Amino acid sequence: xxxxxxxxxxxxxxxxxxxxxxxxxxxxxxxxxxxxxxxxxxxxxxxxxxxxxxxxxxxxxxxxxxxxxxxxxxxxxxxxxxxxxxxxxxxxxxxxxxxxxxxxxxxxxxxxxxxxxxxxxxxxxxxxxxxxxxxxxxxxxxxxxxxxxxxxxxxxxxxxxxxxxxxxxxxxxxxxxxxxxxxxxxxxxxxxxxxxxxxxxxxxxxxxxx
Numbered sequence: 001x002x003x004x005x006x007x008x009x010x011x012x013x014x015x016x017x018x019x020x021x022x023x024x025x026x027x028x029x030x031x032x033x034x035x036x037x038x039x040x041x042x043x044x045x046x047x048x049x050x051x052x053x054x055x056x057x058x059x060x061x062x063x064x065x066x067x068x069x070x071x072x073x074x075x076x077x078x079x080x081x082x083x084x085x086x087x088x089x090x091x092x093x094x095x096x097x098x099x100x101x102x103x104x105x106x107x108x109x110x111x112x113x114x115x116x117x118x119x120x121x122x123x124x125x126x127x128x129x130x131x132x133x134x135x136x137x138x139x140x141x142x143x144x145x146x147x148x149x150x151x152x153x154x155x156x157x158x159x160x161x162x163x164x165x166x167x168x169x170x171x172x173x174x175x176x177x178x179x180x181x182x183x184x185x186x187x188x189x190x191x192x193x194x195x196x197x198x199x200x201x202x203x204x205x206x207x208x209x210x
Contacts, residue, residue: 008032008109012129017138023114030137032131034110037103044103048096055089061076062086118142119207143207148180150197160185166200170209178202178209 010032017029065082066090068074122139125131148168152160164182169175180202202209 008106009130009132009135010034010110011136012125012127012131012137015125015127016125017114017120017123019120021120023118023120025117027114027115028111029114029120030112030125032110034107037107037110040052041100041103041107044100046094048093048100051089051093051096054085055093058082058086058089103199112137114138114140116140116142118144143172143204143210146202146204146209147183148200148202149197150200151190151197154189154194154196157185157196158209160198168200173208 012030013033015029015030016031017027023029062079062082065079069076069079090130118140119142120138121141124136124138131137148166150166150168153156160182162182162185163206163209165179167177167179169177180200182198183201184199186197186199
């Protein structure tokens, strides 16, 4: 599985994992320079504070105008204008809150974390490299369970069943046997052959198989 840099871009400030390293889900793998994103967050926070102040003032004015309207000291049109202004400023607050949330998410994304537990099989960027949006930074593989895809003659399918145990050897491992269980059986023969693909799930807790 790839660990992309989501929706941000920037210079890789630090790389904390290398090929072959075992990592846990959520572990910090790298950092993108966060100066720009920190500044944007502060800007959005200031915008939100200003919007809230405007909304508060607009709501106070609306209430004042409502009292004047009830006492017949103000026209209906003037009150409606104050109501519209209060609604507009409240909408601006909601927009500013959403922008602040996005800025906070972008800042968080400068810390690249492993989406799954596994081992680093590829490190695509080094410190100082530029990471664009959706750049692949690392590839993580989870070897705890593997899947063997094996063709068998169609005539043997009646003798196969989901959950059936399978034993096999692998070239380079000598006579050592590995075991797994059938989890799926393809319903059609492979083009140009009379074989059916079956899929065997193999527990690999010691990661002997790669």
